[in-house]
Amino acid sequence: MKNKRIFITGATGFVGAHITKHLIEQGANVTVLIERCDSSSYFSICGLDKKVNIYYGDISDGTLIEQIIVEQKIEVIFHLAAVALQDLAYKMPKVTFQVNIVGTYNVLDAARLHTDTVEAVLVASSDKVYGDSDVLPYNENMVLQGSNPYDVSKVCQDMLARSFYHSYGLPVVVGRFGNIYGPGDNNFNRLVPGTVQKLENGESPLLRYPANGIFKRDFLYIKDIVNAYMYMLNNINKEGVVGNAFNFGTGIATDIETVVNKIKSIMKCEDIPSVVQKSNVSEILVQQLDATKAFERLGWKAEYSLDKGLEETIDWYRNVYFKLG
Ligand SMILES: NC(=O)c1ccc[n+]([C@@H]2O[C@H](COP(=O)([O-])OP(=O)(O)OC[C@H]3O[C@@H](n4cnc5c(N)ncnc54)[C@H](O)[C@@H]3O)[C@@H](O)[C@H]2O)c1
Structure with a gap:
């Protein structure tokens, strides 16, 4: 480079x-x-x-x-x-x-x-x-x-x-x-930064639910x-x-409630309840990626588990972003 x-x-x-x-x-x-x-x-x-x-x-x-x-x-x-x-x-x-x-x-x-x-x-x-x-x-x-x-x-x-x-x-x-997801995402209506910010302020995080189930995503x-x-x-x-x-992708589809609960656990905010909101924007229900082609042709595979990635992310928001004033 x-x-x-x-x-x-x-x-x-x-x-x-x-x-x-x-x-x-x-x-x-x-x-x-x-x-x-x-x-x-x-x-x-x-x-x-x-x-x-x-x-x-x-x-x-x-x-x-x-x-x-x-x-x-x-x-x-x-x-x-x-x-x-x-x-x-x-x-x-x-x-x-x-x-x-x-x-x-x-x-x-x-x-x-x-x-x-x-x-x-x-x-x-x-x-x-x-x-x-x-x-x-x-x-x-x-x-x-x-x-x-x-x-x-x-x-x-x-x-x-x-x-x-x-x-x-x-x-x-x-x-x-x-x-x-990760440090530096200022789009606070996305799940991870939004949840971290709400919990840091002692507020309930939002769980958006569609009419037909729960959103699941491949978090990277x-x-x-x-x-x-x-x-x-x-x-x-x-x-x-x-x-x-x-x-x-990681090949794993994780539902949004599990992600929010993991964040609560890392931030030691298990006692703060989540608020459920009905989603009125039409969105895909479940997303999960097969990254075999990227592995076979490029040698790439995801190294980070969701737990490890969330820990690093939360650490950054708490020790850098929320201290900006
Ligand atoms: N974040 C995700 O989860 C995700 C997942 C899959 C794909 N992507 C894609 O990755 C890319 C980056 O996503 P992100 O999360 O960093 O988004 P972001 O919203 O944080 O950043 C978007 C960037 O585009 C710039 N931009 C917007 N309108 C512009 C314009 N008219 N002229 C010039 N610049 C303009 C913004 O200033 C900003 O720098 C996007 O193409 C997005 O679709 C993101």
């Missing part, structure tokens, strides 16, 4: 900040596009703004994306910028499709025009692309049948990305990730995700990697 010229979109977000930090530590020359950045973001807390080349603007601006690639002689692109929350996407479908689909198109098309420097484009997709399925765990051969605005935007993004390999030979790899720790990106990049020249999508 030493001096590798890297462009990261979505670097100020939860996952993007961890990738940015890791790449800087590896000696890469990192350029980021910033649409917004809070002082309480992991990106700011880690002081990453002082260690990268910054362009301010929106992923919808294709001219700017191309300018960045040309001016910075970009070799590798990590594309993570997105409207990444289900409920936000549900409320703002037009913005979601604009950012997640057109934004992805802008990155891919600018990269296609500059393969003199660009060697790899890694695109952040999601297990949401598979939608509700009777067959679990999901594998990469399944039909993509996401059906609400966020899920559909990720289906389009995922297909667009792979089409640029098949049509233009652009060296793209797509990662389909389960539910990511952020360090396993950073590794997943590095495995995709380091193996891009291996047969069966470029132009492919890979599932990244």
Whole structure:
């Protein structure tokens, strides 16, 4: 990674900040596009703004994306910028499709025009692309049948990305990730950060229940995700990697009540009851990923158990985030 010229979109977000930090530590020359950045973001807390080349603007601006690639002689692109929350996407479908689909198109098309420097484009997709399925765990051969605005935007993004390999030979790899948690997620309406914050304040955590059961998700720790990106990049020249999508998950579907109870136990807040809320947004009931392909072709597998990941996460919120004041 030493001096590798890297462009990261979505670097100020939860996952993007961890990738940015890791790449800087590896000696890469990192350029980021910033649409917004809070002082309480992991990106700011880690002081990453002082260690990268910054362009301010929106992923919808294709001219700017191309300018960045040309001016910075970009070799590798990590594309993570997105409207990444289900409920936000549900409320703002037009913005979601604009950012997640057109934004992805802008990155891919600018990269296609500059393969003199660009060697790899890694695109952040999601297990949401598979939608509700009777067959679990999901594998990469399944039909993509996401059906609400966020899920559909990720289906389009995922297909667009792979089409640029098949049509233009652009060296793209797509990662389909389960539910990511870890230090630095400021999206407090997500289960893990939301529960930790409520319990820290002595308040009841929320359990959102759909009409037909309980949500189960494949929870993945952020360090396993950073590794997943590095495995995709380091193996891009291996047969069966470029132009492919890979599932990244633990293979375990954990229900949200179990996650909340584990957090209560680590935080020693078992006496605080949870509040059950009816979910009115249509969401997939159970998600579970088969990551065999990632293991066989990339050598990746999840290393962190949910308990270990949650312990590290809670430790960070308590000893760093909640002390920011
Ligand atoms: N967090 C998860 O559990 C998870 C799971 C699977 C896939 N993903 C995908 O991973 C990626 C990162 O997710 P995250 O959790 O870090 O999300 P996040 O919401 O924390 O970060 C999103 C980033 O995108 C940027 N962004 C949003 N709109 C933009 C625009 N118009 N122009 C430029 N930048 C814009 C934001 O500023 C932020 O930096 C997303 O593509 C998401 O769909 C996330």
